[in-house]
Amino acid sequence: MTPLRFTPIGSFFELANDDLVRDVAEIPWQQPDTSLAYLQSGQQALRACASYLSEVEGRDIVVVPEFACDSMLAPFPQAEWTLVSFPVDASLRPDTHALSTIISQHERCVVLTMAYFGAAPDSEHIATLQILQAKGARVIEDETHRVLTASTRPIGDVAVASLRKTIPVPDGAYLRGVLAPAILEHSAPEGPRSHPGWEAMEAKSAGDLERAGELFTQSDRALSQLEPALLSPRTLEALSRLSHRQLANRRTSNAEALRSALPVNHEILVEASVPSHLPLRVDEPRAMQQALAKQAIYCPIHWPRPPRLAEASFPCDLISLPIDHRYNRADMSRIGTAVRELVNA
Missing domain, CATH: 3.90.1150.10 (Aspartate Aminotransferase, domain 1)
Structure with missing residues (x-):
């Protein structure tokens, strides 16, 4: 291994230090009155939503913010879904007027929304989504950037989040909200698929950055599969103790x-x-x-x-x-x- 001039900052997570581990920990997104299910990746969670809303409810238009990543769009394949986008303002808040106008033209669509970088959805965001639901739209709220403050009921019909972006685990995503049980039943996920994500984190903790990077790339490739799979027991235990x-x-x-x-x-x-x-x-x-x-x-x-x-x-x-x-x-x-x-x- 080549000695490092600087201690690295950033990139994927290594194992959490012992001071972050408890015998039992409170999980902010786990609420007693909210249905919750875990899958292996955020893309899989969105794909499960898309399959249910297409195959059960017959929806084929997805309305997304103009600021979104490829992994948010991939679960809505072009062959199955028409994509319509709505603008966000300079502070990345949704243009609610534009969104409402779009929904008036596509009432039985699916709306994918997000509050970025940990910001909480403001009152206008929430009120607009409630109006859209009343008009017949289904709302998926992506909570990936704010899982550590997701302590209230989810906005919309279902909320999804990829956990490995902010939590020191190599995989994991949740579905929560009123539609979560029906989506999970319809998707019938496989058992956990193997991937070397935990080995990548262990290698990084040991200082073997080259091997860690190789293993992380392999893990990322495995987790890019869209067909839903259940979360691994090791990750589920880690979430319960962090x-x-x-x-x-x-x-x-x-x-x-x-x-x-x-x-x-x-x-x-x-x-x-x-x-x-x-x-x-x-x-x-x-x-x-x-x-x-x-x-x-x-x-x-x-x-x-x-x-x-x-x-x-x-x-x-x-x-x-x-x-x-x-x-x-x-x-x-x-x-x-x-x-x-x-x-x-």
Whole structure:
């Protein structure tokens, strides 16, 4: 193994440290009055929703925000679904007027919505979705960016979330809400499919980054299968023992520290109590991503434009800075310094 000049920040998770593990932990998205089911990936959860709504309810139009990733769209194949998009504003909030206009033309459609980067849906967002449901639309709310604050009843008919984006597990997704039992019964998921995700996390914890990366790529490929499968017992046990409150607190603390360390004139796009990342608008996100990677700071770009949204007003100027539970104020200072140097170069 080649010695590292910098301690890496970002990329996929290693195993959670012991201080984040409890005998029993409260799971924020698990509510006593809300039906809940687990699958292996967020794409599988969306595919299960799409299959039920198509095959049982006869729906074939999906309305999506103009800011979405390919993995949100893939479960609605072009051969089966007509895709219609609605705009989001500069702060990534849905244009509710445009959305309402679209629904008036396609009342029996499926609406896929999302509050980005940990932000909570505002009252206008919630009220609009209730109106759309009353008109006959089905609403799927993607909660992936805010699983650590998903402590209330889900918005819409069903909520889905991919867990490995913010929780230190290699796989996992949930379906929750009034439609979840019917969707799960219809999808009849297979038992857990094998993948080397846990081995990738173990290798990263041991410092073998090359092997970890290879295993993660293999795992990612296995999890890209759309046909639903059940969550593995090891992941389910991990979810039940992680301190989700500590995960949330560290994100909040790191976000505050990184805000203070960034250039004052940099626009932080979304304010959230528990952010998934700290998204910035920058002129050249790909160039900044590559420059930060040379300092072992690995930042995702949300998102490459999907081909099916080629004509959409898609934001292409975002880079997301990592703020998760693995880091502290010193790490946030390091990110802030690196960003400042690149901005001032």
